[in-house]
Amino acid sequence: MTPTRFRAAAVPVALIFSAGAFLAACGSDSDDAKPATTTEAADSATTTEAPVATEGEITFSGQWARTSPTMTSMGAVYLEITNGTDMDDALFAASVDSTIAGSAEIHENVMTDGDEGDMHDGDDEGDMHGDDDMTPTSGMGGGMMTMQEVDEIVIPAGDTVVFEPGGYHIMLMDLVEPLKTGDTFEVTLTFANGGDMVVEVEVRDSAA
Amino acid sequence: MKAFPTRILAATLLVAALSLSACGSSDSAGPEGEDALLGMVRSPSLTVGEVELLDVSETPPELVTMKAPADGLYLIYFGYTSCPDICPTTMSDLSVAMNDLPPDQAERITVAMVTVDPDRDTPEVLAGYLGHFFEDPMPLRAADDAALTKATEAFGVQFEVAEHEPGDTDYEVGHSAITYVVDETGTVLVEWPFGFDSEQMTADLSTILGN
Numbered sequence: 574m575t576p577t578r579f580r581a582a583a584v585p586v587a588l589i590f591s592a593g594a595f596l597a598a599c600g601s602d603s604d605d606a607k608p609a610t611t612t613e614a615a616d617s618a619t620t621t622e623a624p625v626a627t628e629g630e631i632t633f634s635g636q637w638a639r640t641s642p643t644m645t646s647m648g649a650v651y652l653e654i655t656n657g658t659d660m661d662d663a664l665f666a667a668s669v670d671s672t673i674a675g676s677a678e679i680h681e682n683v684m685t686d687g688d689e690g691d692m693h694d695g696d697d698e699g700d701m702h703g704d705d706d707m708t709p710t711s712g713m714g715g716g717m718m719t720m721q722e723v724d725e726i727v728i729p730a731g732d733t734v735v736f737e738p739g740g741y742h743i744m745l746m747d748l749v750e751p752l753k754t755g756d757t758f759e760v761t762l763t764f765a766n767g768g769d770m771v772v773e774v775e776v777r778d779s780a781a
Numbered sequence: 782m783k784a785f786p787t788r789i790l791a792a793t794l795l796v797a798a799l800s801l802s803a804c805g806s807s808d809s810a811g812p813e814g815e816d817a818l819l820g821m822v823r824s825p826s827l828t829v830g831e832v833e834l835l836d837v838s839e840t841p842p843e844l845v846t847m848k849a850p851a852d853g854l855y856l857i858y859f860g861y862t863s864c865p866d867i868c869p870t871t872m873s874d875l876s877v878a879m880n881d882l883p884p885d886q887a888e889r890i891t892v893a894m895v896t897v898d899p900d901r902d903t904p905e906v907l908a909g910y911l912g913h914f915f916e917d918p919m920p921l922r923a924a925d926d927a928a929l930t931k932a933t934e935a936f937g938v939q940f941e942v943a944e945h946e947p948g949d950t951d952y953e954v955g956h957s958a959i960t961y962v963v964d965e966t967g968t969v970l971v972e973w974p975f976g977f978d979s980e981q982m983t984a985d986l987s988t989i990l991g992n
Binding site: 639641642643644645646647648649680682685716717718719720721738739742744745746778779 | 862863864865866867869870873877905906907908909910912913914939940941950951953954955956957958975976
């Protein structure tokens with residue numbers, strides 16, 4: 574087969590394909606028009622199978638911090654933690670240099686059931702003092718997102734735990750200066766077995 | 782080799798014909814679902830046009846109702862600026878969604894955030910925060926607690942602010958994380974929960990503004 578013959582056959586096929594794509598784009602928007610279900614955030618703080626767990630150590634990937642608006646002193650760091658060892662481990666503390674922020678905590682967002690109109694969530698219930706008059710019964714998706722500090726997050730052997738918007742994050746409090754896009758800084762993560770590990774994070778507008 | 786250009790020409794004409802027929806029919810009243818929105822649509826729809834809040838981007842703050850300007854839309858969100866995760870994620874998603882619209886459609890949209898944490902979110906803080914994400918946002922505060930309760934009830938928003946002393950900077954806030962798309966009549970056309978895909982937001986806005 575010569576290159577010329579190959580091209581003679583390929584070009585019309587490619588054009589017909591693009592015609593098909595055009596049709597789909599113009600004519601069938603309604604195929605996608607199903608009602609949105611509830612937020613995917615509820616799934617975000619779950620553990621997933623790690624594709625590779627042969628490193629024999631704790632590893633990090635996809636780490637980033639969100640660019641912070643100038644008028645706020647809070648920041649958030651996201652990453653994936655993979656436990657490549659054959660022993661469960663647990664992340665129980667995070668810290669950053671005092672030139673970055675006053676303190677760092679491990680947080681998670683929890684969606685409370687909209688119908689309850691109250692924040693029953695185990696031990697932390699006492700922290701919130703909601704006024705029931707202020708919590709009308711909700712409509713669709715009307716649950717509340719509440720941030721709470723987490724004592725520790727277990728990273729099971731061979732698994733990856735994802736920290737992402739809507740789920741777990743490392744919260745930075747009392748930022749010394751706003752986190753600017755493109756900056757990098759170090760976060761120290763403390764594990765029960767693995768001890769202190771340092772990960773460098775880049776400041777970005779969004780994950781991807 | 783002689784046949785080569787002819788085949789391309791034929792294929793090109795086919796593309797043209799198909800494209801014409803595909804797009805020609807999409808303007809007419811289409812089958813059910815053509816205008817369907819991807820977010821949550823209530824039936825009957827929610828009306829919030831009576832809600833009055835203070836636009837603190839103006840000095841002095843200007844009392845506004847939740848009715849968008851003619852042919853425009855408000856994207857209204859209840860949150861607070863000391864929120865490092867949910868609120869900036871939502872604002873960032875809204876910003877991406879608007880940037881993906883043609884400029885003439887994007888400029889008909891105003892993003893408004895109503896603070897549920899007025900103690901920390903002074904007019905300056907709130908306006909500065911929104912200004913990080915949008916060119917001409919509408920930072921909103923309630924005139925007092927009663928006005929905030931009234932506003933949240935109208936939208937079906939839930940929120941709770943932990944007890945704190947004046948001047949405290951570290952206390953918890955819980956809130957519904959929904960964006961409401963409101964038209965010039967004060968009708969909520971569609972609602973997007975937290976985590977709703979920004980491309981789907983763009984599609985919804987495009988559907989609404991294209992009509």
